[in-house]
Amino acid sequence: MKGTRARSAAQRQRPTWRGAGLAVAGVLSMAGAAQLGRVDLLVLGLVLVLLPLAAAIAITVEKPWFSVARVFESDVVTAGETARATLTVRNESSRRSAALRWRDACPAELQTPGFAPLPSVGEHARASRDHTDTAVVHYSIGTTVRGIFTLGPLLVERTDPFGLMRARYPVGSGKPLVVVPRVDDLGDADLDVSRSEGYEHELVKHSIPNADELIARDYRPGDPMRRVHWRATARHDKLMVRQEEPRSNPESWLLIDTDAGSTERRSDASSPRFETAVALAASIGSHLIDQGFVLGVAETAPLQLQGRSGSGRAGLTGLPVAAYDPPGGAQTLLTGLAGLQQRERENTDPAAVLAAALGRNQQAVPTFVIIVDGDHDELAAVSARGSMGDPAVAFFVGARPELRDLFEQRGWICVDASAGEAPHEIWRRAGIRSAAVQHG
């Protein structure tokens, strides 16, 4: 029912300024005619009043009947970049289309061009061979903020031949466009990857058992002498060394504070802070994945992100976290972050989730917490797990002095960030490299 109303609102005919002016002049003229009893004024007034009415009837009767197919050049674009859309508009009616203007309906966050003339397309019946019933139009979409936006339906504006009335019709349905957050380059390998050996050890099963279970490889310059595998060397008649155990997936953890918090703390300014947090999360997340980490992302509000399918491989079954694998996980993470929103707090326990996740590693793993508006008590509980992370970094987007004190006391590297700050600036202030060296 609501949809019907929205549709009829889009179709409602409105007089243009010209049409309204004509109608008003007509009413005035008819009033004058009634006062003076003049036929000429009466005829004039009637014509001026009837013209917009006739125009309204005409554009009601000759409603455009189109179908539209919308193709984006890329379904995923980075905020700040320009997306391009191609619309194939097809006339389904048995008449040639009138002079129309078109524009794609779009949310306010996107910049799309206004109404543009639609080329006249021929009737459907004639178009079996030459496609004269089809028009292809392009437009570009300027993006500034991340998000998942629905573009469409196509709005077709019909004006009568004299420009007295106009009506807008929606054609077709919308299509989502994913605008992912912009990712800052956070520099080269700052984190000592080897520090996180991972807990998942690859088990290579050999179908044909042989004497040497151990895998040997060719000697390469620089290999320590103690790793030379003499037996294999003898058998191969060349210097062989013991193969290192293949490194398993080192883990890293990110907690994003998606909790909208209590109402008094939430202000209008919270949204840019959250945007900064998401941008920071996007940059850190892609950085970590690029570095070869498996990234687990937890949220303080109910889970919105979706990681790889079958997250059981990382042993995360049952935990409300999303996991992203290198090398392709960064794109999935960004797509997920595009739609991330602050939510009203529900009963999740991020500290427990984090503790469970970190607890399965023998060693401390890189852990990052991005705090925006979340509940004080829950985040305080998170701070208690600082020892399980190395480095353990907490970013505070917006001032949370008590929490900050708490985190600092418990050994977290605390970084203050303000809304709108670039992620690489914030990252630089974290000073991860020195921290890693210091811990090492």
Place this chain on the structure above:
Amino acid sequence: MRSGGGRASVPLRCSMADTATGRAGGSASGRAPTAASRTGVDPGVSGRGMTTTSELRLSAALLAVMAALTLALAGLVTGAAWWLELLLVSVVVLGVAAGCRAIPSARHPGLPHALAPVAAFVALVMVVTALFAPQTALFGVIPTPSTIAQFGELVVRSRTSLYTQGVPADPVPEFLFLLVGVGGLIAFVCDLLALVVRIPSAVGLLMAGALIAPAALLNSGISPVALAACLVAYLLLLRADMRVKRGTVPEIASSFTIAAGAIVVALVIGTTAPGFQQVGRQSIPAAGVMFGEGGAPLVDLGADLRRPAAVPVMDYTTTAAAPGYLQMTTLDVFSGTVWRHTRTASDFFTSETTVTRVPGLKPGVKTGTAVTKIQVHDLTSQWLPAPYPVSRLSGLNGSWGVERDDLTIAGYTASTADQSYRVVTRTVEPTAARMRESGDDYPRSVQRDLTLPPDMPPIIRTTAEQVMAGATTAYDKAIALQAYFHDGDFRYSLDAPRSGGYDDDTPGTIAKFLVKKAGYCVHFAAAMTLMARELGIPARIGVGYLPGDVTGSSGHSTSYQVSSDDLHAWPELYFPGVGWVQFEPTVGRGTVPNYEPAKSTAVSPTDEPSASATADPRRLVPTDAPIAGDGTSSPDSVAAISSSGTVAAVVLLLVALMLTPAIVRRRLRARRVGAVRGGGGTATTAWSEVRATALDLGLAAPMTETPRAFADRLSRTWNEAPGSRPDAATREAASLAIRRLQDALEHERFGPPDRSAADPALADDLIAVVGTLGATAGFARRTRAALMPVSLFEGRTATAASAGPVA
């Protein structure tokens, strides 16, 4: 899909396709629509972003506007010279501007456009100079200071001409100058508005302003035809503008439908609406009466009398026992088309004056005195209403003049509006005997009141001679003429002359009036005046007001109120030694003067009327309202009833005609559904109904499309329809239904030939599909489909083709 080639060129077709600059798609296919909408700027396009063709189209539409305006002015000035000159100046102004814009200028693209208005104005000045003051100008076209002086003189002269000329005016140079000059300026401003300021719709305001002149001056206002022409021209302009702004689709059919529909309906309603009249001047001020400003006073009078609602114009109190007519002026010169007042030497005064002489009156005639205090309300005129003849006048504002020949009191720096003044009248009470012996020794000053226009129809003379048979003296002749109008054949009617086409006071219309014997005071007065002149009696027409209605009395003075309905015209005849004597030929208006001593008991010319004239002797002032009601209203209302009956019948017939296709279509559908349901129909029957419904709703249903493709397209139609109507369940059901229909059809067409009748359940599927299609299309389209089922006209070929494979 984009590499299809055929399609790719479509979106980038230049928005001004008529410039033939459509670009091939591939190279520019990456442009944003903002760019696409600006493609018109690229090639072959002027610097202002409008193509030369669109500018020419706008200019042509402006020319049509000017032509329509000149059409509306027809009747203001006689002859065709003004029309040609007006058209010429419009063509020159618009043509020079358009030509300037069409000049291709590579180096300064904006220059021709900037120069166009200047060039147009220069052309306007030169054309006007060449037409009206070529001898003062260099090379006949370049104006000099003396040209400007001549123009100034023309303007001054036109002011006096406006005063003396009626409608239609003679084509004197000063009028032509005014018309052509103002017309040229209008064309120039139109060009500015439409092509420089780019608000073509504002031209409508200018047109309305220009149309005020004919509306105010022409007898019957603007003719509906001229008005329709103006509207059509304006719509052409709007259309040209929309083609500039919204692309090039001609949309001729829908433009024509909208314009013709609105104009025809308005004309039908407007010309048949009761209570509205084709009135011109006179009725412009709703409250007040404007009288005698320029124009022809006598013709105005009819328009004023036909006013839908009378307005009070003045109150007065008089000591006269029976008040006379309140004379404003006299019309003595007939210019060929209209009666005019001739100004004679005046004595000027402010505030008050005394007039000693009554024209033509010699001692020996009984005179009296009456005092009248007049308060004028809503009457604006240069002429002061006062009982004739005036001997003393006081209390006026402004400066006035009394004309010596007919005692017309004309205002020079004032008008009658809201004047309050006191008039002492020297009432002349001539006797019939005195007038019988007056003889025919007419002084030179009344000689011009004997002049007759050259082309008098003979019927006026023959009628006059027939009527006066036996009368010897001028007075007897006059009485005979007056009696002729009262003998019972003549009828008072405000509308008969108009409907009979002789609402005028030229000799031709008077001749027609004598035949038709129906008219109002103007016709009676003009007829008697012309007949008296034919018989050699000096005569003129008096114009003024009837005494009006008594509102009260105190002592020996009586108060009266005069309304706009009391406007009147009457003949005045000259008798030497007595002067001008009023007569009353008009049936049912005013009072018939009786100068016979036997019956004359009182003092005034308008004393007790003879029994034959009016039944009620106390009704000194029979206003025309009841009589007009008797004479015109009842036939009118009968005509109105019968005409409204006709209108209703026509409307009913039209409605019936309009509904016929709808009824036929509904019956066809009912028959098809019934056939399928009854087991007698085939799947083809059901399918042709689906196709017909799609066609009715405006969807394409090409013959070449396979049933499967058609079914796919239909289900896409409702599945992809925006909004929630039809709802999802209906969509689902309809998709299944059309699939079943299609299966049945395919089995029937391509399967073994033994299946003759379709499953009756297909009828429900058919109804579901048809209903869903209708719901998808929406109310407007559904209504159109019901009223205009196009499938009816495609039906024969469709069934023939679809019947082929079955047989």
